[in-house]
Amino acid sequence: MNDLPNRARSISSLRDFLELLEDSGQAITWSDPVMPEPGVRNIAVAASRDANGAPAIVFDNITGYPGKRLAVGVHGSWDNIALLLGRPKGTTIRELFFEIAGRWGDQEAQISFVPEAQAPVHECRLEQDINLYDVLPVYRINEYDGGFYIGKASVASRDPLDPDNFGKQNVGIYRLQIQGPDSFTLMTIPSHDMGRQIMAAEREGVPLKIAVMLGNHPGLAVFAATPIGYEESEYSYASAMMGAPIRLTKSGNGIDILADSEIVIEAELQLGERELEGPFGEFPGSYSGVRKAPIFKVTAVSHRRDPIFENIYIGRGWTEHDTLIGLHTSAPIYAQLRQSxxxxxxxxxxxxxxxxxxxxxxxxxxxxxxxxxxxxxxxxxxxxxxxxxxxxxxxxxxxxxxxxxxxxxxxxxxxxxxxxxxxxxxxxxxxxxxxxxxxxxxxxxxxxxxxxxxxEAHLVTPPTGDEIDALSKRIREMQLGALS
Amino acid sequence: MTTTVCGRCKSSGAVTDHQGRQDGAVVWTILRCPTCNFSWRDSEPARAIDPAARSVDFAVDADDLQRYPKILQQ
Incomplete structure (x- = not known):
């Protein structure tokens, strides 16, 4: 496929990306019956052993969730990240790093707004009798997690003290623990944007409304976890880094959200309230403690028809979390260091x-x-x-x-x-x-x-550079060819 | 409310949040402990949900919930 860069730029949703992954042998559908626990976890862990080539897995036959779909491992390998960036499978991590570093500050954001009535994310809407368990095929990610977690949510919010400022909208990935049919806790720390906003809302006694986006444009999932300045918009940043337009619309509670996400959960902070949260198997490979965390009440849910719930396996590495955020943790540090x-x-x-x-x-x-x-x-x-x-x-x-x-x-x-x-x-x-x-x-x-x-010692200087890199790839291809 | 005992803090009084169905029959139930907020599915392996089989390292002391820190204090 020599149109990979164009195809990557034309992605506007999780569905588009899954199609590209499938065409490239990087997504599979798991249609055998599987129990939520421990079946989903076992399969996700087994897949993530292959950091270079693991496919995304779409489950469509989870026991007790007929008709519901779950995707894991969408960003679970370097090959999947390469395809997202318009590069072929087999691109080295170093090449991917420079692909991203080279895009830094290079492009203009292309943001367009879609009327709510035309936004796919609002195709189906629930405003009463909401039960998150009816919507999401959840499962216990690690066996001693305190509950059922949404591990790959991009949470959008406006600054409660400056709600009209587009740049001060925050989009970040936070872990959410479902706490009954229409509530969830959100874990953050004071230095994260969401932590700042929760503390500001509680200090001033003003409402804090959020929109939890699930099954998103795969570029946003990557860049919402990237540490950028507080007044930089993650949407603009993701669009610029992808070199592609991003379509936004409004959530029912007035927040800019991706128009093509699978699911959006609208919720409001319960000021000053805390509920027991955790443990959760976190990215260092150990469980967090049990803490009392802010709780949000769900006010509405929008979703596409037959939505795909996208989640992540996270725990002791290597996991999707590492490929999801690794390069986009590295590139900003590189860019910021090079300024000095x-x-x-x-x-x-x-x-x-x-x-x-x-x-x-x-x-x-x-x-x-x-x-x-x-x-x-x-x-x-x-x-x-x-x-x-x-x-x-x-x-x-x-x-x-x-x-x-x-x-x-x-x-x-x-x-x-x-x-x-x-x-x-x-x-x-x-x-x-x-x-x-x-x-x-x-x-x-x-x-x-x-x-x-x-x-310095007198060093041996073995041959390096593009020619050697190309020879390494050729040897690898010949080796793979010998197997087929 | 049920008499089901929480696998984590051993309190009773769990509430039912959801039931999964397959071909019309209930295949599992999601329960939640109102004391310690542990949520579980009754089809999970015993080592995760049965108080007799579960690791004590992950128990919650229902009589001392004050010990758990509150995040984002002003």
Missing amino acids: FPEVTAVNALYQHGLTGIISVKNRMAGFAKTVALRALSTPHGVMYLKNLIMVDADVDPFDLNQVMWALSTRTRADDIIVLPNMPAVPIDPSAVIPGKGHRLIIDATSYLPPDPVG
Whole structure:
């Protein structure tokens, strides 16, 4: 398929993307009967073992949910991400990283508005006797989760103190636990946009209405999880990064939502109320604790005819969560670092949402990489997440862990590290000293430069570059061809 | 309200939120504990929902709900 870039730009919905994935051998339909627990989880976990090539799986025969469809693993492999970006299967992670990094700030957003009556998401509407369990084929994602979770919801909201400001609308992915037929809790932290908005609404006593979008344009699912500035619109950002138009409409409670999503749940914050939430098997691969979280009351549900409920398996990696957000965690850090330090050549923050990051840099002088590392800690994502940083030279590909290990083995002195004690930490990091506070580690695995008295060793220089990359691919293709 | 015991905090009084049907017959029921908010499906494996089989690491103490922290405090 040589029209992949055009086809990727023409995607406007989850359905479009599933069709593209299916045409490319990257989506399958699971029509054998399957129990919600543990069947769905088992199949999702088995699929996510193949980080490079796992297909999306659409279930259409879940016991007790006749006629309902569930999709998992839509962003569950690098091949699926490649197709979303208009690149062929087999594109390397490094190539995908530069594909995204190259789009940064490059394009104009193309936003169009569709009247509500013409928006597919409003084809069916429920305003009374709402039972989320009637609409969503939910299942327990990990066996000790506290309930049934919606794990891949893009939640849209307006700033409760500036509701007319388009840019201050927030779209973010938050975990939602269903709490009875028409309520759910939402987990967030004060530093996230939603956390700020909930606290502002409760402080001022003003309503906070939200729209929970499920089964979305696959670009939004990626970019709603990307840390961008508070006043930047995630819709504009997603459109610009996709180089494609995004169609919006209004939810019944007045929020801009994607016109082509499968399902939207409209809800209102119950000011000051908290309900027990959790545990939930989170991205570090461990369960969060039980906490009292804000609760929302559902006021209406809109959905397309025969909607597809899209969910995610998340837990101990590798999982869809890692491919969903990995590159889009890395690219903003890269772009932000290069504003100060153009010597930065790549950023790999794929691991556990960037709890470990590997940054390659052209070292200006001895110790320079540490300066870059400290700047990384002050990027929006770095403030909370970049716990372990490994700094490597520009001749090391941070996406090739064999090369990173070589740098650690040959260019690291045991005392050439920095430990920054008692720094902010994501509360669900299980290694934190106390939740929300922990230590940071910077390992300088770059080579020695003046004024360091130890010079660089005389390196072997094996052939590298496009020719070698092409040969690697050819060898792989010949190997696959030998099997068929 | 039922006399069903919550697998997590061992309180009784679970409420029924939904029943799944297949060819007209009920194949499972989703229940919710009003004390600790645990929700479960009665068709799940015992190690997730049966208080006798479930790991105590994930129990909730119904007599000490104050211990669980409240997020987003002003």
